[in-house]
Amino acid sequence: MANIIDGRKLAKKINNETAEQVTELKSKNICPCLAVILVGDDQASHRYVRSKHRKAEQLGIKSIVKEMPENTTQASLMKVLDEYNHDDSIHAILIQSPLPKQIDEKFIMKQINPEKDVDGFQTINAGNLFLNEPTNYPVACTPNGIIQMFKEYNIELEGKNAVVIGRSTIVGRPMAALLINAGAEVTVLNHFADISEYTKNADIVVSATGKLHTLTAEDVKPGATIIDVGQNVDENGKLVGDVDFDEISKVANYITPVPGGVGPMTICMLMKQTVQLAKWSDKQNG
């Protein structure tokens, strides 16, 4: 039976390290601060933002939540963002997606100061990752969290056959770049028809398709590591991942469960990265 990669346990461990770093920074009179801008009434968004806020406060990170009404204009959102972009006491900025229709979301997201880009979505930060530049830059939280899992469980990447299913800018592409930079032989799959042809030789598979039954046991090489980014609801209304967990557990060496796998890593990496941005800004100003 496969070893279960415990995302909740690892998130707790990293959160403890983050809290220690916050204490250390505060002793130098730096209080890491995350500002979240939340526009409109989307209930799921309000829930996510509340849980980020709670986690930040738990770890000693200052959390600003700016709520703006559903009918906010792009200009007034831009005004708030501009203020946060220039406020030295704010180290990390997140604009909760989705935004109301009157706002050009793609445009607004690109206006976040890249030095406060806690999501790692800004072009310049993605470019640094893609080019593997030897400099400090934030990285998309979910793939970055997956890299922490490999480290925690001593899963080697160098020279390994790694397959990333999905080429989104939030998961697939940054995941592929992180794996390339770590020395793996990396395949990025875009179409999901002949997945098996690629995955059956893979030492590591990261699935981010959002589709049930993306992988079954026959698609998996015995001894492989299977990372499931999916958050899907099955026919019984149960939260499940992309892959057939029970069957694959019999052949894989490592596997992430859903829930309790990749999910808890994302907020944890958001907090860790807020603290990193505070550190980097301190070095720059010092």
Place this chain on the structure above:
Amino acid sequence: MANIIDGRKLAKKINNETAEQVTELKSKNICPCLAVILVGDDQASHRYVRSKHRKAEQLGIKSIVKEMPENTTQASLMKVLDEYNHDDSIHAILIQSPLPKQIDEKFIMKQINPEKDVDGFQTINAGNLFLNEPTNYPVACTPNGIIQMFKEYNIELEGKNAVVIGRSTIVGRPMAALLINAGAEVTVLNHFADISEYTKNADIVVSATGKLHTLTAEDVKPGATIIDVGQNVDENGKLVGDVDFDEISKVANYITPVPGGVGPMTICMLMKQTVQLAKWSDKQNG
């Protein structure tokens, strides 16, 4: 026998199109201009720069070659670059590598105005490519030239198994991004030990290892397209590519020769991109 992809012929065709676009731009009083900065006495560099200069003039592109002595300081190079960065009549800037030791090459290269980055090496441009942003940006000339080859010979990319051997920032990484953006299933190889395991299933292979005998006929899937970026010198002093051309020609469907394959595309794409940068700057200013 494989079809030979004729880089010289395609470069000529694209150069003719570029010359036409130059004429059109000149009729609107825009004269596309490429500025090359050449520091020091490296003879190969002088040769490359001369051939770029000649090609630009042939196509009607204004070519500025700024020669600076071997003992140029970083500050004086930066002063010239800064002037070019701000000069609206210059659309494309290239600093010929390598630079003398007293200059931090990596730093200087990053100071080129991204809007004049004819090589497509700036982080923001690489980030746009990596994220497949729907905007105008220059792309590294060699992989961009290879994409033109696929187009010219109607070689389909969508859903195809494509393997890129090499993960350099100049060829491998941008090539992989272009192929991902074109809808291929893309593998980037970093180690060159188990190449065959990947290439023997590949519809398209791009080799950029700089190593003789990177691929032999047994490594190649019958009917594949083989693109050879290598420029190596064999035991007889002859210019050859990475792959065993004669043997692979018997199994592949398309193959690029060396010389006369990818090589001629690089300067041709440099010229094409100079004109594109001039067009984009016109749109922006207009």
